[in-house]
Amino acid sequence: MKTALPFREIDPVGNKVSITFGGIDLMLPLGENLAGALLVAGVMPFRNTPVSGAPRGPFCMMGACYDCLVQIDGMNVQACMLQVSEGMEITMPVVGGTADA
Numbered sequence: 001m002k003t004a005l006p007f008r009e010i011d012p013v014g015n016k017v018s019i020t021f022g023g024i025d026l027m028l029p030l031g032e033n034l035a036g037a038l039l040v041a042g043v044m045p046f047r048n049t050p051v052s053g054a055p056r057g058p059f060c061m062m063g064a065c066y067d068c069l070v071q072i073d074g075m076n077v078q079a080c081m082l083q084v085s086e087g088m089e090i091t092m093p094v095v096g097g098t099a100d101a
């Protein structure tokens with residue numbers, strides 16, 4: 001039986017900043033790897049595949065698989081290649097059209 005997230009913060013007392021993921025407010029550690037910080041916060045999935053809608057989240061953590069794709073400021077970006085910064089507004093990426101497609 002799983003009772004806790006499998007990820008832990010590296011520095012639980014470090015400086016945290018406010019971001020949103022899908023409209024939900026989160027406090028994440030400033031400067032940490034974005035994909036890792038979102039996993040620690042319990043965010044999953046990061047996106048859904050465009051064909052089957054299967055959930056996806058970070059896999060390689062080195063910019064190769066694109067499973068950590070998120071949308072920030074209208075751009076699809078790999079969360080594992082970014083650092084947490086104040087005020088990030090993150091959503092699941094829109095692939096191949098509008099969000100309603």
Ligand code: FES
Pocket residue numbers: 035057058059060061062063064065066067068069078079080081
């Ligand atoms: S986790 Fe594979 S590209 Fe980010």
